[in-house]
Amino acid sequence: xxxxxxxxxxxxxxxxxxxxxxxxxxxxxxxxxxxxxxxxxxxxxxxxxxxxxxxxxxxxxxxxxxxxxxxxxxxxxxxxxxxxxxxxxxxxxxxxxxxxxxxxxxxxxxxxxxxxxxxxxxxxxxxxxxxxxxxxxxxxxxxxxxxxxxxxxxxxxxx
Amino acid sequence: xxxxxxxxxxxxxxxxxxxxxxxxxxxxxxxxxxxxxxxxxxxxxxxxxxxxxxxxxxxxxxxxxxxxxxxxxxxxxxxxxxxxxxxxxxxxxxxxxxxxxxxxxxxxxxxxxxxxxxxxxxxxxxxxxxxxxxxxxxxxxxxxxxxxxxxxxxxxxxxxxxxxxxxxxxxxxxxxxxxxxxxxxxxxxxxxxxxxxxxxxxxxxxxxxxxxxxxxxxxxxxxxxxxxxxxxxxxxxxxxxxxxxxxxxxxxxxxxxxxxxxxxxxxxxxxxxxxxxxxxxxxxxxxxxxxxxxxxxxxxxxxxxxxxxxxxxxxxxxxxxxxxxxxxxxxxxxxxxxxxxxxxxxxxxxxxxxxxxxxxxxxxxxxxxxxxxxxxxxxxxxxxxxxxxxxxxxxxxxxxxxxxxxxxxxxxxxxxxxxxxxxxxxxxxxxxxxxxxxxxxxxxxxxxxxxxxxxxxxxxxxxxxxxxxxxxxxxxxxxxxxxxxxxxxxxxxxxxxxxxxxxxxxxxxxxxxxxxxxxxxxxxxxxxxxxxxxxxxxxxxxxxxxxxxxxxxxxxxxxxxxxxxxxxxxxxxxxxxxxxxxxxxxxxxxxxxxxxxxxxxxxxxxxxxxxxxxxxxxxxxxxxxxxxxxxxxxxxxxxxxxxxxxxxxxxxxxxxxxxxxxxxxxxxxxxxxxxxxxxxxxxxxxxxxxxxxxxxxxxxxxxxxxxxxxxxxxxxxxxxxxxxxxxxxxxxxxxxxxxxxxxxxxxxxxxxxxxxxxxxxxxxxxxxxxxxxxxxxxx
Numbered sequence: 001x002x003x004x005x006x007x008x009x010x011x012x013x014x015x016x017x018x019x020x021x022x023x024x025x026x027x028x029x030x031x032x033x034x035x036x037x038x039x040x041x042x043x044x045x046x047x048x049x050x051x052x053x054x055x056x057x058x059x060x061x062x063x064x065x066x067x068x069x070x071x072x073x074x075x076x077x078x079x080x081x082x083x084x085x086x087x088x089x090x091x092x093x094x095x096x097x098x099x100x101x102x103x104x105x106x107x108x109x110x111x112x113x114x115x116x117x118x119x120x121x122x123x124x125x126x127x128x129x130x131x132x133x134x135x136x137x138x139x140x141x142x143x144x145x146x147x148x149x150x151x152x153x154x155x156x157x158x159x
Numbered sequence: 160x161x162x163x164x165x166x167x168x169x170x171x172x173x174x175x176x177x178x179x180x181x182x183x184x185x186x187x188x189x190x191x192x193x194x195x196x197x198x199x200x201x202x203x204x205x206x207x208x209x210x211x212x213x214x215x216x217x218x219x220x221x222x223x224x225x226x227x228x229x230x231x232x233x234x235x236x237x238x239x240x241x242x243x244x245x246x247x248x249x250x251x252x253x254x255x256x257x258x259x260x261x262x263x264x265x266x267x268x269x270x271x272x273x274x275x276x277x278x279x280x281x282x283x284x285x286x287x288x289x290x291x292x293x294x295x296x297x298x299x300x301x302x303x304x305x306x307x308x309x310x311x312x313x314x315x316x317x318x319x320x321x322x323x324x325x326x327x328x329x330x331x332x333x334x335x336x337x338x339x340x341x342x343x344x345x346x347x348x349x350x351x352x353x354x355x356x357x358x359x360x361x362x363x364x365x366x367x368x369x370x371x372x373x374x375x376x377x378x379x380x381x382x383x384x385x386x387x388x389x390x391x392x393x394x395x396x397x398x399x400x401x402x403x404x405x406x407x408x409x410x411x412x413x414x415x416x417x418x419x420x421x422x423x424x425x426x427x428x429x430x431x432x433x434x435x436x437x438x439x440x441x442x443x444x445x446x447x448x449x450x451x452x453x454x455x456x457x458x459x460x461x462x463x464x465x466x467x468x469x470x471x472x473x474x475x476x477x478x479x480x481x482x483x484x485x486x487x488x489x490x491x492x493x494x495x496x497x498x499x500x501x502x503x504x505x506x507x508x509x510x511x512x513x514x515x516x517x518x519x520x521x522x523x524x525x526x527x528x529x530x531x532x533x534x535x536x537x538x539x540x541x542x543x544x545x546x547x548x549x550x551x552x553x554x555x556x557x558x559x560x561x562x563x564x565x566x567x568x569x570x571x572x573x574x575x576x577x578x579x580x581x582x583x584x585x586x587x588x589x590x591x592x593x594x595x596x597x598x599x600x601x602x603x604x605x606x607x608x609x610x611x612x613x614x615x616x617x618x619x620x621x622x623x624x625x626x627x628x629x630x631x632x633x634x635x636x637x638x639x640x641x642x643x644x645x646x647x648x649x650x651x652x653x654x655x656x657x658x659x660x661x662x663x664x665x666x667x668x669x670x671x672x673x674x675x676x677x678x679x680x681x682x683x684x685x686x687x688x689x690x691x692x693x694x695x696x697x698x699x700x701x702x703x704x705x706x707x708x709x710x711x712x713x714x715x716x717x718x719x720x721x722x723x724x725x726x727x728x729x730x731x732x733x734x735x736x737x738x739x740x741x742x743x744x745x746x747x748x749x750x751x752x753x754x755x756x757x758x759x760x761x762x763x764x765x766x767x768x769x770x771x772x773x774x775x776x777x778x779x780x781x782x783x784x785x786x787x788x789x790x791x792x793x794x795x796x797x798x799x800x801x802x803x804x805x806x807x808x809x810x811x812x813x814x815x816x817x818x819x820x821x822x823x824x825x826x827x828x829x830x831x832x833x834x835x836x837x838x839x840x841x842x843x844x845x846x847x848x849x850x851x852x853x854x855x856x857x858x859x860x861x862x863x864x865x866x867x868x869x870x871x872x873x874x875x876x877x878x879x880x881x882x883x884x885x886x887x888x889x890x891x892x893x894x895x896x897x898x899x900x901x902x903x904x905x906x907x908x909x910x911x912x913x914x915x916x917x918x919x920x921x922x923x924x925x926x927x928x929x930x931x932x933x934x935x936x937x938x
Contacts (some may be wrong), residue, residue, distance in 0.1 A: 042339045055316075057325035057338040064327040 001047040006036045006129050010051065023054040026062050030069055039070040074117040075110040075158045080134040081144075083120050086127035095131040095144045096120070102153065104131060115157065164230045178220040178231055179207055179415030181513040187233045190242055190271045192249075192356045193308035194221035197413065198317060204249070204308050206271070207614055208241035209233045217241040231711055239275075246275040249306050250284045252331075253357070260304065264371040268306065289334045295342035296863035297349055297417060299366050305359035307333055311351040318414065319345040320572030335359070344865045346545045346848060349420040353403065353413075364424055365401045369393075376753060377774040378405055380761050381419040382478050382754040383852060386411060386524065386546050387763030388419045389404065392755055392774040395926040399423045399755050399775055406899040409525045410763065416545035417864070418848060418855050423755070425736075425857035426778075432737040432750040433779030443742065448782070455747055456794040458729045462702040468495030472695040475501040475706035476713060477672035478852045479784065480759030481768070481807045483733075483751075484674065484681040485812035486788035487706055493797035497689025498700065501678035502931060503708060504640075504671065504715045504846070504918075508691040509828055512651040516822025517679035518652075520764040521659070521667025522635055528554050532631030533623060534593075534658065537586060538639020541572065542866065544669050547764075548573070560626040560631070564589050565641055567915065568845045568908035577627050579620035580910045583843060583930055584835025587647050590654040591832050592617040596625030597661050606657055615618025615830040636663030638847065640671050646714065646930050649828045656825060667823050670764035672852065677762030680820060681812045696720050702729040706784065707751070709853055711740035712919045716928045718897050721852050733784055734878045736853050750781040753854060757783035760813070766821045770806075840878075842894065843909065844918040844929035851919060870917035872935060873906035878913070882935055892916055894926045894933040903935070 002010075013028035017042035022024050029048045034040050039062050063069045070078070081087075081096040096118070102108055110117040126132050129142030141152060160171045163178075165185040172181045177200070177464060182189050193203035204224035209220045212230035220231075232238055252271065257263045289302040308365055309326055312335065315658060316322040323343045337343055343351070352362050353685040364538050374393035381388040388411035393401040404415040411419075435451030436443050446454075454627045454644040462471055473491045475484055484501060491499045502508075527550040528535075541548045543935075552573040553748045564586060591613045598605045605613065617625075628634055638648075645651060659666035670676060678684070685691050696719050703724055714720040724730050724744035733747040733751045751757075756777040761768040777783070785805050792800030802808045835841065849855050849867040861867055872892050874882070884890060886905040891898050892914065899922060909915055918929045926933070 046338070055322035055325075055326075056337075057336075057341075058322055059336055061325045061327050065329045 001044060002004045002033055002036055006032050006114060007051075010048075014052070025057070026052055026054065026059055027066070030059065030063055034069060039073050067102040067119065072108075075114050077159070078117045078119060078136050080119040080121035080137075082122065082124050082130070082132050082134075084123040086123070087130040087132060090130035091145075095133065095146075095149060098146050098149055099153075102149070116153075156157075161225050161227045161229075163225045163228075163392075166231070167528050172225055176225045178209060178211070178218070178223045178225055178229075178617065181225050182220060182231070182233055185478075189220045189233050189441065190275060191221060192271075193310060195310055195313075195354060198310060201309050203315065204306065205245045206249070208238060208240060208245060210235045210238040228512070243275045246482040247281070249275060250280060252287045252303075253306065254286065254303050255910065256304070256820060260301070260358035261299075261366060262304075267356035272498075279632060280520055282654075283479060287331060292336050293342060293349065294337060294360075294369075295865075296860045297363055297421060298343060298352055299361045299363040301359055301361070302334060304357045305335055306357055307335065308356060308357070308427050309335070310336060310354040311360060312743065314351050314354055315343065315345060318350070318549060318552075319347045319547075321345060323348075324351075325397070346417055346542060346866060347414060349417045350404075350414050362401065364421055368683040369395045369400045374400060375544065377772070379754065379771045379774055380769045381415075382542050382673045382761065383418050383422065383855060384416070384546075385672060385764040387673060387677050387761050387767065388415050388546060389769070390415070390419065392423070394775045397775040399426050409523070410767070411546055414546055414549065418545075418851075418861060421860050422855045422858045424859055424861075425854045426753055426755055428736070429856040430736045430738065430857055431778055431781075432734060432748055432808040433780060433781065434750060435780070435812070436737075436748040438746050448780070451747055452787075452790055452794055455731050455749070455791060458701060458731070458746070459704075459795065463494060466701045467689075469498065470701040471496045471704070471714065472498035472690060472700040472702070473500075473706070474503060474692060474695065474708060475499070475678070476503065476708040476852070477501045477675050477676060477678055478756070478854075479678075479707045480754070481677040481681045481762060481812050482785040482808040483706060483788065484678050484683040484761050485808055486785055486792065486800070487704065488669060488681065488683045489799065490788055490792050490795070490797065491704070493792065493799075494795065497686040498695055499683055499689065500599050500685055500692035500695065501674070501683045502646050503692050503713050505648065506644065506646055506693050506928065506930070507648040510652060510825050511684065511691065513649075513824070513825050513827045514685070515824030515826075516820050517676055518668045518671065518823050519676045519821045520637070521665040521823050522765070524550065524763075524765045527559075528557070530554055530633050530635050531663075532628050532634040532662070533559060533561050534539055534628060534634075534636045535561065535565075536561045536590060536636065536638050536655065537583075537642030537645060538563075538637065538669055539569070539641065539845045540569060540639060540669070541672050542568070542845070543671075545848075547669065560627050562627050564624070565639070566841070566910040566913045567641070567845070570904075570908070577623040577837060579618065579624060582835065582841050582910045582912050583641070583645060584841060586642070586645065587654070587830065588614050588649045588832045588834045589618070589621055590651060590658075591830065592621035593625045593628070594654055594657050594661070596622045597629055597658060600625055600629035600797070601661050603661055603762050606660070608826070609653070609657060609830055612830045612832060614681045626660050628658065628664075631662060631664070634659070634662040636664065636666040637669050638667070639669050641843070642927055643668060643671060644844075649825065650830045652825050653828045653830050656823065668764070672764070673761040676764060676766055676821070677760065677768070680762055680845070681815065689821070696723045699723040699726055701727060702731070703727050704731045704733070705731045705741075705745075707735060708855065709736075709738045709740050710744055711924045712850070712921070713852075717918075717924045718927050732852075733787060735781070736857065738853065749787055750779070751784035751787055752777045752781050756781060757785070759783075759785070760809050762813075762817070766817060767908060770809060770819060813816060839912070839932045840935060841913050842926075842929065842931055842933050843913045843915040845915065846919045850917070870901065870920050870923055871904040872901040873904045873909055873915035874935070875909045875911045875913065876905045876907055878911050879903060879905050884935070884937060889938040890935050891938040892933055892935050894928070894931060897925050897927055899923055899925050900938045
């Protein structure tokens with residue numbers, strides 16, 4: 001179900017823990033699986049769980065708990081906006097509203113062209129930089145005023 | 160020991176106790192939802208907050224360890240304020256649907272809301288809705304009612320052994336669910352209904368059937384497996400509506416297997432026999448009791464006169480009560496016949512007359528937790544004895560090493576450290592190898608009786624098992640159903656006895672049915688010159704009396720049994736159900752009461768005699784089996800059938816010290832190290848959990864579970880390939896002249912050269928013996 005490279009990466013994560021506690025590698029394994037496949041269909045979660053020798057529902061608990069795991073297909077660019085309190089006080093909700101209006105989608109929706117998905121995020125540990133958002137789980141953007149959002153969307157649109 | 164003061168009362172508790180345990184000792188009740196004494200601590204509901212001296216805020220009693228000199232107030236102003244606050248939060252999302260909720264009247268949340276809830280909610284916003292999940296045929300869900308205590312999740316993980324439920328998503332969106340599109344298939348799944356403190360998980364068969372306050376409740380004992388789980392049977396208008404566990408720490412703790420819990424549905428089955436029936440000229444006619452009993456008495460006397468008393472045989476179910484078995488054997492012996500047996504699925508009777516006493520588990524059930532090594536020989540442990548397996552599972556977490564010998568290695572949900580996966584014909588030799596290796600490990604000599612009879616070479620698996628047993632402090636060997644039903648069962652018993660001797664441990668039998676021990680104590684086994692269950696079929700009798708059995712499903716060789724009974728002049732069937740196979744072979748059917756409608760006694764695998772009384776009036780014209788047999792004894796003018804009640808029968812049957820009559824010792828069996836011929840396919844037959852007795856077979860909800868799926872021909876992948884077959888092929892399984900068509904299934908938990916074909920199922924009843932050679936070819 002996963003490529004040889006991904007399985008090797010997962011094996012490397014498993015090796016970090018005692019041999020009888022392979023399920024400790026579940027977060028890393030789900031991440032690696034998601035990077036390869038784009039999102040986590042239930043068959044993939046089950047595959048990862050079996051690979052780690054843990055009950056599928058236990059892997060699903062993890063996959064559904066953390067919002068960086070995607071349980072449904074996402075667009076090419078996933079934008080996650082923090083709406084927790086410090087961000088909300090500094091315009092986080094406005095930033096989200098602006099993106100919603102600009103892309104014509106709500107949270108957990110994808111633009112019809114499949115380019116953008118908007119997600120509501122939890123605190124990213126950079127409250128001083130509020131409002132903050134995360135692009136594709138890896139790229140952190142700070143002080144997201146409407147101008148910076150315009151600029152970001154324009155750049156992403158080209159990719 | 161630690162000193163703690165709870166609500167001004169000084170108590171002493173063991174080190175490591177929590178405040179909620181100490182409060183139980185002190186007699187203070189602390190409200191709680193997620194805490195359960197048999198499960199791990201979650202501290203997720205926060206209902207058990209209490210005030211602790213010097214603690215700055217209320218602490219959860221279930222997760223706070225007692226320290227010496229601690230002072231706790233469970234009902235102080237601070238504690239009650241905290242508890243009320245938690246209750247308000249719990250009720251925020253809980254629907255106000257108690258009038259249509261099955262849990263109403265027995266709901267922990269409802270009860271505690273009376274004490275800790277307010278009259279009106281301050282919450283004005285929208286309540287959350289959680290979609291229901293399909294957990295299978297037994298457990299009904301209303302997930303909006305869930306308070307996320309996670310008791311059900313912890314039960315499946317810790318007690319049932321497989322995490323079938325989990326808490327997915329988080330915060331406000333958290334919900335309890337099985338993995339997407341899965342159901343809860345554990346044989347212990349019904350317990351999550353009892354554990355759920357609200358109405359989120361309720362019984363599907365009981366749904367909307369009655370209110371708890373309308374039900375009368377009486378104690379009873381499960382008639383199914385050899386554990387003898389204690390039950391509370393709840394009835395309304397003399398109809399059994401529900402079965403719940405009666406807590407007995409020494410037997411079933413607070414659990415029940417699904418079979419114990421849901422089999423009651425069969426008691427109101429359309430197949431219940433309501434009145435005596437006689438076959439006249441090929442037609443079944445309903446008659447009154449007087450006519451039926453006179454017909455039986457005349458018939459038995461007639462056969463006795465024409466063919467002699469020895470031409471009458473009695474076959475009784477091991478699920479029958481001690482009273483029934485005792486009176487049946489007394490009746491037979493009164494007539495002058497020694498042909499009586501209740502060991503219907505056994506084939507090796509060489510140990511008869513060589514036993515020191517009644518075979519039993521050889522140790523108390525509660526003693527499982529103290530074992531350090533356990534060898535299970537020939538058992539489908541998890542399905543044949545679900546709650547015993549549960550005890551082994553808990554013990555394994557505390558250091559018990561389990562080994563297994565047998566042709567089957569299906570998932571038991573507990574760690575099996577060493578396993579010898581061998582065909583049935585190699586089981587004796589493998590156990591012999593363990594004895595050889597064990598004697599060597601211990602530096603001891605094997606018994607004289609075994610000298611020269613044991614194998615010379617020892618396999619790696621047998622060596623590993625012997626080493627494991629040799630290193631144990633408290634060792635037990637259990638012989639399972641497959642060992643008891645084995646063609647060389649008594650040799651296995653001899654070898655198990657030797658292992659117990661060498662390790663200074665115990666050995667015994669898990670037991671096939673509720674009264675597998677009781678049958679011996681009641682004397683329902685052939686005496687000198689009598690025929691055993693197998694011999695009565697091999698040497699057909701002129702007349703048979705059957706007690707609570709279906710000849711095509713309950714005997715070792717159903718095809719031969721049907722033929723023998725069909726050819727008999729007279730077959731008297733005492734039965735609770737109007738079964739098609741009895742209609743075919745019997746001449747009289749006498750309706751006798753199942754366990755809920757009669758008083759009786761079962762002796763469980765640890766030799767505990769548990770009596771119960773009727774919980775409901777008998778259905779239609781049904782009579783308790785012991786009364787029918789007593790009247791029959793009177794009609795036949797036999798001595799000693801003057802019992803006034805079932806207690807009198809019990810007193811006569813189980814007179815004296817029971818414990819002294821239990822003994823697994825056996826002498827004088829010749830053990831051989833021979834194995835079966837190579838290259839043949841051997842049958843491995845399990846009795847599927849929900850087909851083991853006439854009651855379970857007729858419980859509709861149990862029949863919808865995955866455990867009740869139609870049997871397949873399970874074959875090890877390598878053997879399957881060697882036969883040129885693939886999984887999913889329709890195959891013809893032939894045994895002797897009989898054959899049936901089944902679907903082939905690859906089973907990597909099966910020894911090579913074996914085909915696992917379940918017994919006791921209509922689709923395989925045409926086949927012969929439960930063990931032996933068979934052939935498989937594409938259909």
